Amino acid sequence: MTDRGPTVSDAAGDYLKAIWALSRDGPATTNAIAARLGFSPASVSGMLARLSEAGLVRHVRYRGATLTDAGRREALRLMRRHRLVETFMIERLGYGWDEVHDEAEAIEHAVSDRFAERLATLLGDPSHDPHGDPIPTADGRVPDTPDLPLAGLATGAALRVARLLSQDAEILGHLASLGIEPGATIRVVRREPAGELLHVEVEGRTAAISRDLAARVRGSAVP
Numbered sequence: 290m291t292d293r294g295p296t297v298s299d300a301a302g303d304y305l306k307a308i309w310a311l312s313r314d315g316p317a318t319t320n321a322i323a324a325r326l327g328f329s330p331a332s333v334s335g336m337l338a339r340l341s342e343a344g345l346v347r348h349v350r351y352r353g354a355t356l357t358d359a360g361r362r363e364a365l366r367l368m369r370r371h372r373l374v375e376t377f378m379i380e381r382l383g384y385g386w387d388e389v390h391d392e393a394e395a396i397e398h399a400v401s402d403r404f405a406e407r408l409a410t411l412l413g414d415p416s417h418d419p420h421g422d423p424i425p426t427a428d429g430r431v432p433d434t435p436d437l438p439l440a441g442l443a444t445g446a447a448l449r450v451a452r453l454l455s456q457d458a459e460i461l462g463h464l465a466s467l468g469i470e471p472g473a474t475i476r477v478v479r480r481e482p483a484g485e486l487l488h489v490e491v492e493g494r495t496a497a498i499s500r501d502l503a504a505r506v507r508g509s510a511v512p
């Protein structure tokens with residue numbers, strides 16, 4: 290691996306990561322990218338055209354965008370740095386796991402591959418970060434991650450939390466206050482018929498969470 294800093298601009302890198310996250314089930318639409326990054330659809334279209342010219346994105350007018358192999362490599366490279374930095378901040382610097390994302394967003398663009406690989410070695414080459422998100426390997430593979438949503442569980446069923454699909458400090462802090470963190474076991478106690486609330490038991494305590502939040506809590510079924 291060569292020792293290099295960013296190969297695309299910070300803004301372009303953020304687009305590549307957004308498209309990677311949004312294009313699991315088909316192209317990422319311009320509107321979805323705009324909503325995720327907080328830009329107008331018009332400015333997103335402009336950037337997609339430039340990324341397409343640079344060979345990083347396949348941009349299909351009115352349908353959206355997918356990553357080329359080169360774009361995917363760059364997205365995974367940034368994600369690897371981001372998640373290693375978050376792991377470092379939590380495990381070594383004492384940050385709360387709900388307060389690291391913004392700093393990691395800045396640092397991921399600033400360090401070299403050499404720095405990232407030294408960090409990985411220092412941390413023992415972790416496969417997942419403290420959010421439970423998989424850390425792509427240096428050669429671009431994404432480790433398997435349990436992905437069953439809490440929202441889909443029947444009454445009485447239980448989930449071991451692997452991952453929380455949010456980078457929002459307020460949401461993560463709220464879930465943490467309920468004991469909902471990677472590693473916790475949650476049992477569904479009651480589902481309100483046609484309702485929005487899910488009553489759950491977490492490590493001996495009961496809590497109610499919205500269906501929307503429950504959809505972000507992912508893990509594996511507990512027998």
Ligand SMILES: [Zn+2]
Binds near residue numbers: 375391393456
């Ligand atoms: Zn993050």
